[in-house]
Amino acid sequence: xxxxxxxxxxxxxxxxxxxxxxxxxxxxxxxxxxxxxxxxxxxxxxxxxxxxxxxxxxxxxxxxxxxxxxxxxxxxxxxxxxxxxxxxxxxxxxxxxxxxxxxxxxxxxxxxxxxxxxxxxxxxxxxxxxxxxxxxxxxxxxxxxxxxxxxxxxxxxxxxxxxxxxxxxxxxxxxxxxxxxxxxxxxxxxxxxxxxxxxxxxxxxxxxxxxxxxxxxxxxxxxxxxxxxxxxxxxxxxxxxxxxxxxxxxxxxxxxxxxxxxxxx
Amino acid sequence: xxxxxxxxxxxxxxxxxxxxxxxxxxxxxxxxxxxxxxxxxxxxxxxxxxxxxxxxxxxxxxxxxxxxxxxxxxxxxxxxxxxxxxxxxxxxxxxxxxxxxxxxxxxxxxxxxxxxxxxxxxxxxxxxxxxxxxxxxxxxxxxxxxxxxxxxxxxxxxxxxxxxxxxxxxxxxxxxxxxxxxxxxxxxxxxxxxxxxxxxxxxxxxxxxxxxxxxxxxxxxxxxxxxxxxxxxxxxxxxxxxxxxxxxxxxxxxxxxxxxxxxxxxxxxxxxx
Numbered sequence: 001x002x003x004x005x006x007x008x009x010x011x012x013x014x015x016x017x018x019x020x021x022x023x024x025x026x027x028x029x030x031x032x033x034x035x036x037x038x039x040x041x042x043x044x045x046x047x048x049x050x051x052x053x054x055x056x057x058x059x060x061x062x063x064x065x066x067x068x069x070x071x072x073x074x075x076x077x078x079x080x081x082x083x084x085x086x087x088x089x090x091x092x093x094x095x096x097x098x099x100x101x102x103x104x105x106x107x108x109x110x111x112x113x114x115x116x117x118x119x120x121x122x123x124x125x126x127x128x129x130x131x132x133x134x135x136x137x138x139x140x141x142x143x144x145x146x147x148x149x150x151x152x153x154x155x156x157x158x159x160x161x162x163x164x165x166x167x168x169x170x171x172x173x174x175x176x177x178x179x180x181x182x183x184x185x186x187x188x189x190x191x192x193x194x195x196x197x198x199x200x201x202x203x204x205x206x207x208x209x210x211x212x213x214x215x216x217x218x219x220x221x222x223x224x225x226x227x228x229x230x231x232x233x234x235x236x237x238x239x240x241x242x243x244x245x246x247x248x249x250x251x252x253x254x255x256x257x258x259x260x261x262x263x264x265x
Numbered sequence: 266x267x268x269x270x271x272x273x274x275x276x277x278x279x280x281x282x283x284x285x286x287x288x289x290x291x292x293x294x295x296x297x298x299x300x301x302x303x304x305x306x307x308x309x310x311x312x313x314x315x316x317x318x319x320x321x322x323x324x325x326x327x328x329x330x331x332x333x334x335x336x337x338x339x340x341x342x343x344x345x346x347x348x349x350x351x352x353x354x355x356x357x358x359x360x361x362x363x364x365x366x367x368x369x370x371x372x373x374x375x376x377x378x379x380x381x382x383x384x385x386x387x388x389x390x391x392x393x394x395x396x397x398x399x400x401x402x403x404x405x406x407x408x409x410x411x412x413x414x415x416x417x418x419x420x421x422x423x424x425x426x427x428x429x430x431x432x433x434x435x436x437x438x439x440x441x442x443x444x445x446x447x448x449x450x451x452x453x454x455x456x457x458x459x460x461x462x463x464x465x466x467x468x469x470x471x472x473x474x475x476x477x478x479x480x481x482x483x484x485x486x487x488x489x490x491x492x493x494x495x496x497x498x499x500x501x502x503x504x505x506x507x508x509x510x511x512x513x514x515x516x517x518x519x520x521x522x523x524x525x526x527x528x529x530x531x532x533x534x535x536x537x538x
Contacts (some may be wrong), residue, residue, distance in 0.1 A: 150352070153347070153349075153352045154352050154353065156311065156316045156347070157347045157352045157353040158353060159316065159336045159337065159340070160314055160316065160336065160340050160344075160345045160347070160414070161340070161353065161365060161366040161369060161413060161414065162337045162340055162341070162366045162369030162370045162417075163337070163369055164335070164337050164369070178355065179353075179355045179365070182355035183351060183352055183353060183354060183355050186351065186354075186355075186399060187351055187352070190351070
């Protein structure tokens with residue numbers, strides 16, 4: 001999985017209606033899509049959840065970067081697909097689970113591509129979450145691209161010392177990642193200590209009550225987005241409870257060679 | 266020999282960092298690559314061991330296109346020492362760290378032991394062989410990173426900012442060590458902003474600016490040129506500035522190091538007497 005996948009979760013400033021939207025409205029929209037994706041296990045319904053996000057991707061003018069997150073997600077989806085297949089799940093159900101996973105990845109990709117960490121922090125503060133927690137969260141989000149760059153440099157440095165990540169059997173390949181993970185973790189800890197010291201040197205946390213420079217204000221379009229999302233979730237719950245949805249079955253199934261692996265509810 | 270032919274490179278974001286670089290670096294040559302921040306120096310040297318592949322043009326290492334070999338295979342010939350040692354240190358002891366690459370290249374235990382001890386001694390790190398690399402100072406970690414590459418004795422050595430974090434004594438040792446590598450007929454290529462260090466080593470200087478080579482020649486010619494220095498955000502070495510300020514005495518203007526400056530000044534004094 002390439003670290004370019006993170007590009008699909010990185011904010012970049014663009015003049016689009018989705019970028020201008022209030023982060024709280026966008027968050028409600030994302031959580032709405034997330035909840036509906038979890039609600040259904042029907043393949044048609046989940047496909048619809050994935051498809052209704054397409055206009056949002058188009059609106060955000062970030063199709064190429066969205067594709068990167070989807071490509072990265074597709075590899076993990078393939079793993080979910082394979083794990084479900086070897087445990088004897090029906091083909092239709094495992095397709096549904098893969099689409100569900102992609103829908104969730106897509107909704108968060110759209111949210112993070114169009115919401116700046118600053119706006120996210122402001123939104124959290126308005127939700128009366130303590131500033132230190134908001135700051136920790138936004139810093140973590142902000143550091144994701146930096147960590148991705150760091151990871152690429154570490155991979156390059158270790159490759160230059162003859163490390164071949166794709167060499168050997170599965171166990172060896174997993175062990176090959178130790179020289180990548182340790183420098184990354186050590187650097188992250190070192191960076192967090194330095195950041196804490198820098199913050200303390202700049203009087204972080206001295207003022208009890210902070211006055212934000214920018215005050216978030218919900219506009220009509222933001223209220224409409226929230227209302228539409230709520231309506232969307234309510235309709236989805238209704239359909240899930242009372243409307244029988246069509247489905248199909250693909251008769252491909254792994255023989256039950258490992259009955260002990262089958263999940264029993 | 267390291268050769269680039271019309272080398273272009275752009276990152277996936279579309280930014281073209283290298284814009285048609287043609288250069289030849291002969292075996293056992295000593296080259297310093299200099300230029301402003303973002304000129305493309307590190308991007309260029311990452312082509313020498315195949316970490317970056319050209320988007321246009323090609324890079325040949327001893328006549329073989331880097332596209333046709335893996336990074337691990339090219340690395341046997343081209344040892345690249347990264348700027349920040351923290352991007353590669355991960356072992357419990359310095360000795361394990363230094364021997365990591367030898368294990369990757371499949372050397373036998375006796376050779377690993379012999380080579381590791383030898384390089385640790387050369388780089389003044391023997392006393393730390395059982396220490397954790399994470400407990401060492403920045404300069405010491407940098408030397409561990411250097412040792413971990415030089416240990417497999419690559420034919421071409423590429424150093425990214427080797428003088429960062431080194432005190433004057435260590436810098437002087439590093440200079441002697443690099444000159445020793447050159448005398449052992451190794452190609453040494455270093456990326457650096459340290460003009461004084463380059464002035465003392467006097468290698469061939471390649472000056473990069475915005476992805477192009479703007480000057481290529483001996484250090485005393487390039488570093489004493491005020492126009493080039495301004496173009497590439499460099500400050501001329503102190504000796505070069507001194508000689509410029511004493512221009513009226515008829516002193517040579519392409520002097521960049523203390524020893525040459527001293528003999529020029531002595532000669533001028535003798536004439537005055």
